[in-house]
Amino acid sequence: MKPEIRKMHERYERYFLRKYRYRYWLVLVNNHFDDVYTLFLYAIKHGDALLKSYELTQWDSQDEALTKTMLQAIRDMTQLSMERRDTRHLVHPGKDIVTDAVHGHGFSTTYRPDREKGRRVQ
Numbered sequence: 001m002k003p004e005i006r007k008m009h010e011r012y013e014r015y016f017l018r019k020y021r022y023r024y025w026l027v028l029v030n031n032h033f034d035d036v037y038t039l040f041l042y043a044i045k046h047g048d049a050l051l052k053s054y055e056l057t058q059w060d061s062q063d064e065a066l067t068k069t070m071l072q073a074i075r076d077m078t079q080l081s082m083e084r085r086d087t088r089h090l091v092h093p094g095k096d097i098v099t100d101a102v103h104g105h106g107f108s109t110t111y112r113p114d115r116e117k118g119r120r121v122q
Contacts, residue, residue: 004066005073008039008057012077015054021046026074026082027053030061033087037061039074 016024027040038058044051059066074082 002066002069004057004059004070008070008073009077011054011056012041015041015043015056016078017043019045024080026056026078026080027085028082029085029087031058031087032061035061037067037070039070041080 022043022045024041024043027042029038029040031038036058037060039056041054041056042051043054057070059070061067
């Protein structure tokens with residue numbers, strides 16, 4: 001068994017907990033910046049706003065034989081739906097997000113040139 005497939009199986013079993021009222025799906029990202037495919041497991045609890053993602057594995061996107069092997073291993077491993085994403089088509093959210101209480105950033109993250117390393121410049 002290829003190390004990528006073994007790592008994917010181990011992490012899949014660790015993070016796919018099959019909890020009640022949770023929705024799980026896979027996301028395959030074609031990362032053109034690093035020339036790799038990365039497989040993530042996404043999970044969200046019903047009625048909750050927090051989305052959790054877990055990296056399962058990644059492999060070289062230039063190796064077509066490995067890509068075919070990995071996709072077949074994913075199909076053999078699970079029946080979860082899989083969404084494909086591509087870093088060539090990144091979508092800006094419309095405006096810069098400066099406060100995001102859902103993901104633990106309850107404070108403003110706007111750029112302040114008058115501050116240096118958390119201290120005011122006199």
